[in-house]
Amino acid sequence: MITTATTDTPTATTAAAPPAPAAAAAASAAPELPPGLALQKVDERIMTLNVGPQHPGSGHMRIIVQIDGDHIVACDPDPGYVHRGEEKMAEYRNYITNIPHLERPVIHDSCNILYPYVLGVEELLGIETPERAKYVRVIAAELNRCIYTMYWLAIYGIFLGHSTMFMWPAGDRELLIDLMEKMTGARVTHAHFVPGGVRNDLPPNFEDVCLRQVNYFEKRIKEYADIFYDNPILISRTRETGVLSRQDAIRLGTTGSVLRASGVDYDVRKKEPYDVYDELDVNTNVMTAGDSYARSRVPWLDMMESCNIIRSALEKIPKSGSVRVKLKPNPKGGNDTVYKRVESGRGALGCYIVSDGKPEPYRVKMSVGSFRNLIALPYLLKGEKLGNMPAVYWSLNYWPVEADR
Amino acid sequence: MKTATGIIRALNSGVKHLAVKRFTLRYPEEKLEFVGDGYQFDPSTGVGIAGLKGRHMLFHDHCTGCQLCSIACEGVAEAIGMVKVPEEQKQNKKSIMPQIDYGKCVFCGLCVDACPFYALYMTNDYELSSFSKEGLIYTPAQLAVKPYVRQDSSIQITERGATHG
Numbered sequence: 001m002i003t004t005a006t007t008d009t010p011t012a013t014t015a016a017a018p019p020a021p022a023a024a025a026a027a028s029a030a031p032e033l034p035p036g037l038a039l040q041k042v043d044e045r046i047m048t049l050n051v052g053p054q055h056p057g058s059g060h061m062r063i064i065v066q067i068d069g070d071h072i073v074a075c076d077p078d079p080g081y082v083h084r085g086e087e088k089m090a091e092y093r094n095y096i097t098n099i100p101h102l103e104r105p106v107i108h109d110s111c112n113i114l115y116p117y118v119l120g121v122e123e124l125l126g127i128e129t130p131e132r133a134k135y136v137r138v139i140a141a142e143l144n145r146c147i148y149t150m151y152w153l154a155i156y157g158i159f160l161g162h163s164t165m166f167m168w169p170a171g172d173r174e175l176l177i178d179l180m181e182k183m184t185g186a187r188v189t190h191a192h193f194v195p196g197g198v199r200n201d202l203p204p205n206f207e208d209v210c211l212r213q214v215n216y217f218e219k220r221i222k223e224y225a226d227i228f229y230d231n232p233i234l235i236s237r238t239r240e241t242g243v244l245s246r247q248d249a250i251r252l253g254t255t256g257s258v259l260r261a262s263g264v265d266y267d268v269r270k271k272e273p274y275d276v277y278d279e280l281d282v283n284t285n286v287m288t289a290g291d292s293y294a295r296s297r298v299p300w301l302d303m304m305e306s307c308n309i310i311r312s313a314l315e316k317i318p319k320s321g322s323v324r325v326k327l328k329p330n331p332k333g334g335n336d337t338v339y340k341r342v343e344s345g346r347g348a349l350g351c352y353i354v355s356d357g358k359p360e361p362y363r364v365k366m367s368v369g370s371f372r373n374l375i376a377l378p379y380l381l382k383g384e385k386l387g388n389m390p391a392v393y394w395s396l397n398y399w400p401v402e403a404d405r
Numbered sequence: 406m407k408t409a410t411g412i413i414r415a416l417n418s419g420v421k422h423l424a425v426k427r428f429t430l431r432y433p434e435e436k437l438e439f440v441g442d443g444y445q446f447d448p449s450t451g452v453g454i455a456g457l458k459g460r461h462m463l464f465h466d467h468c469t470g471c472q473l474c475s476i477a478c479e480g481v482a483e484a485i486g487m488v489k490v491p492e493e494q495k496q497n498k499k500s501i502m503p504q505i506d507y508g509k510c511v512f513c514g515l516c517v518d519a520c521p522f523y524a525l526y527m528t529n530d531y532e533l534s535s536f537s538k539e540g541l542i543y544t545p546a547q548l549a550v551k552p553y554v555r556q557d558s559s560i561q562i563t564e565r566g567a568t569h570g
Contacts, residue, residue: 097480100513164419171428175567178437178560185444185458185527191513199514200453203440216562226418232411326451 046073051389053081061400063377063393067386075381077374083404090364095121095331098364100191105368105402107188109148111140112344113402114193116351117364119274119340121195124333124355127325133197134275135317139210140183140192141342142306142313146217147176148345149299152397156296157228159390160237165228172220175213182206196325207314218307221300229297238292242380242392245290252376256347256369257302257397261287261294268343280312292388295395299345330359346370346397370403430569436556437569443528444514448521458512460530461505463548465494467524470501477519484509485516490545496522502545507533529554 033039042048045068052062062078086105090098102117103110115137122129150173157165177187182203184190192199228234244254249262259266267284269277285301287294333355341350347369354363373396380392430437441456470487478485487501494500503516503525517525530552535541561570 093480097477097515100481100511100515174428175560181437181457182440183455185456185514186512189511189513191515199518200444200455203455212562213560216567223418227415230411231415232408233415235411322450322452324452 045069049386052078059400061403063389065381065386065389070385070387072381072384072386072389075378077377079371079374079400079403081404082401084401086405087364087366090361092360094359095125095195095333095361096327098361099194100189102364102366103189103191105405106148106344106346106399108151109144109345110189110191111137111144111193112148112342113349113366113368115141115274115342115344116340116349116366117353118193118195119342120338120351120353121333123338123340124336124353125195125327125331127196127327129197129275129325130322131276132318132321133323135313136183136198136202136323137193138276138280138313139310139317140180140190140198142310143176143180143183145345146303146306147173147180149303150176152299152345152394152399153224153296156394159394160234162228162231162234165224168220168224168227172217175217175220179206179210179213182209194324195331196327197323199324201323207317211311211314214307214310218304221303224300229300235293237388238296238391238395239289241292241384241388242295242395243289243291244295244376244380246288248379249290249376252379254347254373254376256343256345256373257298258295258347258373258376258395260284261298262290263288268341268348272341274340274342276313276316279316280309282309292391292395295397299397332357332359333361344369346399346402347373366405368402368405369397370399374398374403425566426568428567428569430558435558435569436554438556438559439529443526444517445526446514446517446520448523453514453518456527457529457531458514458527460507460528460533460543460552461516461548462526462528462551463502463545464524464526465490465492465502465545465549466496467522468494468497468502468545469522469524470497470499471522472501473519473521474503474516474525477515481513481515482509482511484511488545503548504545505543505548507541507543508538528552529556 046066049065049067050062051065053060060082064076064078065072066074084104086102089101098117099114103114106113150169154166154169157169180190181187183206184192244258244262246263249259249264263286265284265286267282269282270284283305285298285305287298335355335357337352337354339350339352341348349369350367352365353361356362377393377396381389384392439457441454443456444458445454445456447454472487475485475487484506485503488504490500490502514527517527528551533541558569561568
């Protein structure tokens with residue numbers, strides 16, 4: 001911080017002193033402040049700018065930026081405008097009725113945000129999931145990851161003033177949303193995963209439709225190279241802006257595509273495989289530059305990897321079998337704690353559940369990728385131009401609602 | 406030079422799409438086709454049947470007034486209330502049936518999972534707008550009507566691209 005805070009609150013001794021004319025004059029010069037407030041000396045050159053919370057670019061959060069001319073000297077991200085108390089709400093509902101509201105923070109990626117909770121509850125209740133259900137879950141999770149990333153990419157396009165890149169991903173997303181609609185019965189907020197499997201089996205003829213639409217989807221996203229990723233205008237705006245080095249990325253605790261763009265090969269699907277990811281071939285995409293361009297390119301490459309995973313899962317899925325274990329109406333967990341982690345569209349997503357033997361969990365804590373990536377923002381924006389702020393901010397793969405929960 | 410070719414390639418990529426058929430759907434005239442008749446649940450196996458989670462449908466000759474759907478909705482949306490119905494069914498001694506408030510319903514389908522008597526299903530009807538809040542409250546008599554839906558458009562993928570047709 002450039003500005004220095006000085007406390008001008010009158011002390012107790014001056015307040016107790018008899019009112020001399022000189023002291024009264026001094027008191028009128030310095031305004032009396034209520035306790036706890038402080039005056040801040042402001043530099044003449046520095047201007048404080050509030051970006052958000054209603055700004056369409058910042059997305060329900062405020063970034064307090066201090067600028068010197070066109071250069072950012074300090075930045076203070078201020079999340080919390082869409083806090084919904086999901087974790088507290090989870091303590092008053094049983095393990096099944098928690099499902100519809102716990103997926104609300106990221107409605108585009110609702111399968112992935114529910115995944116660690118469902119895995120954790122399965123371990124608490126000691127349920128063995130059928131093999132076919134695990135494959136169905138992996139397909140749903142990968143489709144959801146692509147749907148989320150396409151939405152993120154559309155907004156990244158419009159942030160950089162590239163209207164075509166807003167229209168194309170928003171349209172091509174429809175191919176996958178149609179698949180999710182056939183599979184789960186809802187376009188967003190599917191409520192599809194439950195402890196012990198998934199709600200319903202795949203519809204008839206789904207494998208063929210899925211393969212056809214995913215193949216076409218992959219062909220479409222490869223066309224984005226010419227218009228967006230190899231476009232010199234985009235490269236000039238994003239390359240070497242907001243560089244996050246490998247050491248800083250690890251030290252700040254970033255995760256997901258931000259970490260992989262800085263040269264760290266870390267993916268939960270590969271390092272700690274859950275469900276059937278160990279039977280599928282998962283490759284990670286790593287770039288070493290660590291700038292906004294690398295951070296925007298890695299999710300795009302990840303989408304192609306997701307298409308490969310969906311194709312191999314469709315090949316290996318058992319053709320018949322149950323997809324859901326029958327549970328008791330109000331299942332109870334023992335005195336136990338469990339922590340499960342999955343890779344979401346925004347990075348590692350963990351869920352910590354404490355059970356005390358009641359039908360409701362004692363505590364549900366979600367550790368989300370968005371919030372961990374946001375921590376890097378003040379370090380990345382220091383010294384950048386104000387015009388580069390959207391390019392750096394949205395490249396962090398940040399979703400305000402998920403960070404606030 | 407490299408910059409110039411890059412921009413020309415980007416423009417070319419966009420211009421090529423002038424010849425491609427439109428992908429979007431003319432919504433009120435065309436409607437997307439869904440699999441099946443809506444989300445259903447088979448209590449004997451404990452697995453659902455894939456379908457759209459739209460407006461509910463209530464079978465009066467199956468409903469016993471057991472309130473399990475209402476209890477399932479308690480922690481989710483509190484959209485289901487049990488009301489008296491004038492008709493007398495022999496399996497429904499108390500003559501109470503669910504009434505659903507679509508101003509609150511989140512369409513998760515947990516009430517369908519809770520019904521052990523094949524009485525509550527979901528349908529493909531998703532057009533539920535109303536001018537008043539009261540208009541969104543569906544009584545058991547309204548829920549018993551099978552909705553008329555005309556949905557026949559689906560995604561077609563050809564060599565030249567994808568369209569809705």
